[in-house]
Amino acid sequence: MEMLWFWLVSVMVAIYVVLDGFDFGAGILHLFVAKTNEERREVLGAIGPLWDGNEVWLLAGGGSMFLAFPKVLASGFSGFYLAMWLVVWCLMLRGISIEFRSHLKDGLWRHFWDSTFAVSSILLPILFGAALGNVLRGVPVDGSGYFEMALWTNFRVGTHPGILDWYTVLIGVFALATLAGHGALFLAWKTEGPVHDRARALAMKLWGLVLVLWIVSSYATSIVNPGVFENLPKAPLGWLATLIFLAGLVLVFVGTKQARPLLAFIGSGAFILGLLAASAACVYPVMLRSTLDPAYSLTALNASVGGPGLRAGLVWWLIGFPIALGYFAFLFRFHRGKVKAAAEGEGY
Amino acid sequence: MGDPLFWHRLQFGFTATFHYLFPQLTMGLAFIIVVLKALGLKTGEARYNDAARFWIRIFGINFAIGVVTGIPMEFQFGTNWAQFSRFSGGIIGQTLGMEGMFAFFLESSFLGLLVWGEKKLSPKGHFGAALALWVGSWLSGYFIIATNAFMQHPVGYTMGADGTVQLASFWTFLLNPWALVQYAHNMVATVVTGSFVVAAVGAFWSLKGIHETQARLNLKVGTILGLVFSVLVAFPTGDLQGKMVAKHQPVTLAAMEGRFDSGTHAPLTLIGQPNVAQRRIENPIRLPAVLSFIAYGSFSSNVKGLEAFPQDQWPQNIEFLYYAFHIMAGLGTLMILVMALAVLLLWRKKLDSSRAMLWVLMLAFPFPYIATTAGWVVTEFGRQPWLLYGLLRTTQGGSPTVNAGQTAFTTLGFAGIFVVLGILFLFLVGRELAHGPESHAEKA
Ligand code: HDD
Numbered sequence: 001m002e003m004l005w006f007w008l009v010s011v012m013v014a015i016y017v018v019l020d021g022f023d024f025g026a027g028i029l030h031l032f033v034a035k036t037n038e039e040r041r042e043v044l045g046a047i048g049p050l051w052d053g054n055e056v057w058l059l060a061g062g063g064s065m066f067l068a069f070p071k072v073l074a075s076g077f078s079g080f081y082l083a084m085w086l087v088v089w090c091l092m093l094r095g096i097s098i099e100f101r102s103h104l105k106d107g108l109w110r111h112f113w114d115s116t117f118a119v120s121s122i123l124l125p126i127l128f129g130a131a132l133g134n135v136l137r138g139v140p141v142d143g144s145g146y147f148e149m150a151l152w153t154n155f156r157v158g159t160h161p162g163i164l165d166w167y168t169v170l171i172g173v174f175a176l177a178t179l180a181g182h183g184a185l186f187l188a189w190k191t192e193g194p195v196h197d198r199a200r201a202l203a204m205k206l207w208g209l210v211l212v213l214w215i216v217s218s219y220a221t222s223i224v225n226p227g228v229f230e231n232l233p234k235a236p237l238g239w240l241a242t243l244i245f246l247a248g249l250v251l252v253f254v255g256t257k258q259a260r261p262l263l264a265f266i267g268s269g270a271f272i273l274g275l276l277a278a279s280a281a282c283v284y285p286v287m288l289r290s291t292l293d294p295a296y297s298l299t300a301l302n303a304s305v306g307g308p309g310l311r312a313g314l315v316w317w318l319i320g321f322p323i324a325l326g327y328f329a330f331l332f333r334f335h336r337g338k339v340k341a342a343a344e345g346e347g348y
Numbered sequence: 349m350g351d352p353l354f355w356h357r358l359q360f361g362f363t364a365t366f367h368y369l370f371p372q373l374t375m376g377l378a379f380i381i382v383v384l385k386a387l388g389l390k391t392g393e394a395r396y397n398d399a400a401r402f403w404i405r406i407f408g409i410n411f412a413i414g415v416v417t418g419i420p421m422e423f424q425f426g427t428n429w430a431q432f433s434r435f436s437g438g439i440i441g442q443t444l445g446m447e448g449m450f451a452f453f454l455e456s457s458f459l460g461l462l463v464w465g466e467k468k469l470s471p472k473g474h475f476g477a478a479l480a481l482w483v484g485s486w487l488s489g490y491f492i493i494a495t496n497a498f499m500q501h502p503v504g505y506t507m508g509a510d511g512t513v514q515l516a517s518f519w520t521f522l523l524n525p526w527a528l529v530q531y532a533h534n535m536v537a538t539v540v541t542g543s544f545v546v547a548a549v550g551a552f553w554s555l556k557g558i559h560e561t562q563a564r565l566n567l568k569v570g571t572i573l574g575l576v577f578s579v580l581v582a583f584p585t586g587d588l589q590g591k592m593v594a595k596h597q598p599v600t601l602a603a604m605e606g607r608f609d610s611g612t613h614a615p616l617t618l619i620g621q622p623n624v625a626q627r628r629i630e631n632p633i634r635l636p637a638v639l640s641f642i643a644y645g646s647f648s649s650n651v652k653g654l655e656a657f658p659q660d661q662w663p664q665n666i667e668f669l670y671y672a673f674h675i676m677a678g679l680g681t682l683m684i685l686v687m688a689l690a691v692l693l694l695w696r697k698k699l700d701s702s703r704a705m706l707w708v709l710m711l712a713f714p715f716p717y718i719a720t721t722a723g724w725v726v727t728e729f730g731r732q733p734w735l736l737y738g739l740l741r742t743t744q745g746g747s748p749t750v751n752a753g754q755t756a757f758t759t760l761g762f763a764g765i766f767v768v769l770g771i772l773f774l775f776l777v778g779r780e781l782a783h784g785p786e787s788h789a790e791k792a
């Protein structure tokens with residue numbers, strides 16, 4: 001049961017990254033791929049009806065972690081206290097800038113929200129990447145089950161690292177590049193004209209960068225957390241995940257080459273999903289690795305709430321999850337086809 | 349000030365209070381929009397759809413702020429109340445998770461369709477989107493109220509071996525009698541907020557002499573719904589809430605009422621200032637034996653006063669609790685009177701010409717906001733000194749590794765962001781009001 005919930009939570013987080021990832025990517029790139037007001041509104045029109053729903057995966061994933069592994073949530077959220085609030089503030093400003101930008105026709109107003117949208121969309125992947133980096137590297141959880149971390153110390157990886165050190169920043173940059181690439185493919189799929197062309201050209205370069213950063217990051221991970229990959233060959237799910245992300249990577253390049261943007265976008269989604277699942281398979285069953293003593297690590301077994309809660313949760317989860325997927329299928333179908341900027345006074 | 353707990357509490361209370369200003373209008377308007385769309389479908393008259401379209405625009409702005417102020421709420425359980433989350437996450441995580449899964453997905457998926465989809469959808473389809481949003485927002489209300497109700501009156505749990513609470517019965521927990529009563533009262537109150545806002549806008553246009561059809565329509569819908577729901581908020585729902593508190597949190601009731609001594613035939617204090625040091629109410633005006641009747645259904649029942657409880661079980665801020673409760677109940681009475689008068693004038697067809705009444709309606713829209721905020725203050729301060737009633741004290745619930753400075757810093761950060769959000773909200777809603785409904789009324 002604990003193992004099942006470990007995977008449910010991981011899958012929800014991975015779905016979150018894939019879905020909100022493409023609207024982060026759109027935010028990272030929109031200043032570069034969309035120059036005129038019309039073009040900006042095309043980008044916003046592509047993500048506008050979807051971003052809030054995408055973000056709900058974070059809330060639902062967080063809720064699932066809360067019900068299954070409250071000790072991990074308590075320790076992680078309070079340990080990363082300041083970083084958490086940076087994330088939340090960025091999420092807040094980003095949401096507002098998407099929703100309110102087109103309410104006024106004023107140029108200055110729109111410039112302001114465009115910049116807010118870009119800055120928050122750039123910071124968030126770095127922070128999320130750094131969070132993943134912290135999970136892979138480990139944090140100084142002690143016998144009380146809690147830990148305390150400065151935002152940064154000397155940027156070295158040790159027993160008392162900061163939230164940001166060279167390794168977590170590297171993973172942050174990797175995440176930024178990946179989501180930028182993911183967003184570029186999304187825009188190439190959903191738009192036409194100049195936005196499409198620029199996004200496609202950028203996607204080529206970005207994915208080259210992702211490839212390099214992926215290799216560097218994997219090597220770095222094996223340095224800061226020796227033995228992290230030992231689990232992988234033993235877990236069938238790990239094999240599956242590896243297969244998915246490698247296939248995704250191939251699709252990205254094939255799809256881009258052959259000008260089949262949907263294929264490439266599905267590929268980048270599969271890459272992110274598979275890579276996160278493979279990371280989960282590597283660390284399983286550890287959820288928060290202690291840098292002080294492996295005995296202090298919080299795992300799916302010692303941090304779970306136990307049987308009755310997990311079973312009750314599973315029942316409604318199995319009902320709710322397909323419904324949620326249904327909404328998304330409906331939304332993507334409803335908004336299918338290329339987007340056009342809406343008339344003034346309407347839409348995003 | 350150097351006490352982290354002080355800042356945790358300030359931050360949570362401040363952000364929750366601000367957040368709740370928005371969802372209450374979301375939930376109230378969602379209901380009213382469904383009513384308007386249904387009337388539009390049934391009668392085929394364009395004015396109902398015009399009105400709905402205007403309120404959907406307001407709804408969209410309000411909803412956006414509700415979403416962005418709601419996100420930090422979810423995080424605070426982990427960041428600020430780590431020990432509490434650790435202790436009770438296995439239970440309250442259930443409702444918080446279900447809220448995401450069953451309510452927020454529904455709301456976020458259909459919001460875009462409701463706000464921007466009218467041209468793409470059939471009238472029935474658009475009505476369906478309104479309905480989905482209403483169901484979604486009222487469901488999210490239930491899950492969060494059920495979470496809060498568990499903190500007020502924990503049921504359906506057992507104590508686990510590791511000293512945390514564990515789920516014993518899912519349905520007992522989900523259908524907590526406290527949650528059902530609290531939900532009824534709270535949701536009725538959101539419709540009160542919605543109808544006061546609708547009536548105020550109608551009154552504003554009417555006083556300015558613009559958008560006449562719409563002004564009249566909004567006045568009519570706002571005052572009729574306003575009267576019905578203002579009555580419902582006091583009776584039966586408010587009354588039931590009071591009985592619930594009397595049964596399960598008698599010490600809270602004593603503090604809310606400023607009752608220091610026990611005894612039968614307890615009087616209801618209408619006005620008066622509590623003096624906690626001397627344990628009495630100064631200059632009171634009282635209705636004899638009424639409190640006994642309200643709380644337990646008989647004039648001769650014994651209502652315990654604060655003296656019947658050990659002092660370490662008393663809510664800490666008794667004066668505040670007392671005033672908040674009396675403000676809520678007092679405003680509730682006043683709001684019934686205002687709406688009753690307005691409906692009387694409406695019935696006599698004199699509402700549009702009675703400028704004094706229109707002024708009152710226009711200026712009365714803050715009343716429900718004040719009453720709901722005061723209501724939450726009663727609920728949350730009344731629960732003190734417990735975080736989970738009878739199980740976990742507030743002093744035991746904070747985050748051990750977070751210090752006062754950090755929390756003070758982030759609280760200030762929130763204050764800054766909320767000021768900006770508040771100004772944006774007023775500015776954008778003000779623009780919509782100035783535009784009025786007609787400007788969006790081109791045939792879809
Ligand atoms: C329009 C707003 C409004 C109005 C006019 C009233 N209430 Fe209320 N009340 C609320 C809005 C509200 C609320 C904001 O919705 C609360 C806070 C928590 C909750 O679920 O409902 C609440 C809580 C609340 C509580 C606290 C329960 C607890 O301690 O947990 C009681 C006892 C009452 N109400 C009773 C009344 C009575 C007797 C009223 C008489 C007229 C009344 N309310 C009017």
Ligand code: HEM
Binds near residue numbers: 360368725742
């Ligand atoms: C939106 C309406 C709400 C308002 C206005 C509100 C207000 C407050 C206030 C003023 C406090 C500080 C109390 C004190 O320090 O004595 C507080 C504390 C708290 N409330 Fe609420 N609250 C609301 C809803 C909720 C809900 C729905 C929950 C639970 C799901 C909740 C959980 C808490 C917690 C965990 C604390 C901190 C512990 C404490 O100080 O009691 N609140 N709230």
Ligand code: HEM
Binds near residue numbers: 364
């Ligand atoms: C303190 C506890 C609370 C938490 C953790 C919380 C959490 C949230 C979150 C995360 C959102 C944004 C959802 C999205 O992205 O779509 C939200 C919006 C919402 N919340 Fe809260 N909330 C709290 C208090 C309340 C209360 C007391 C109510 C009503 C009874 C309420 C009702 C709603 C509704 C209806 C929405 C939809 C958006 C809106 O209305 O503006 N919330 N809340």
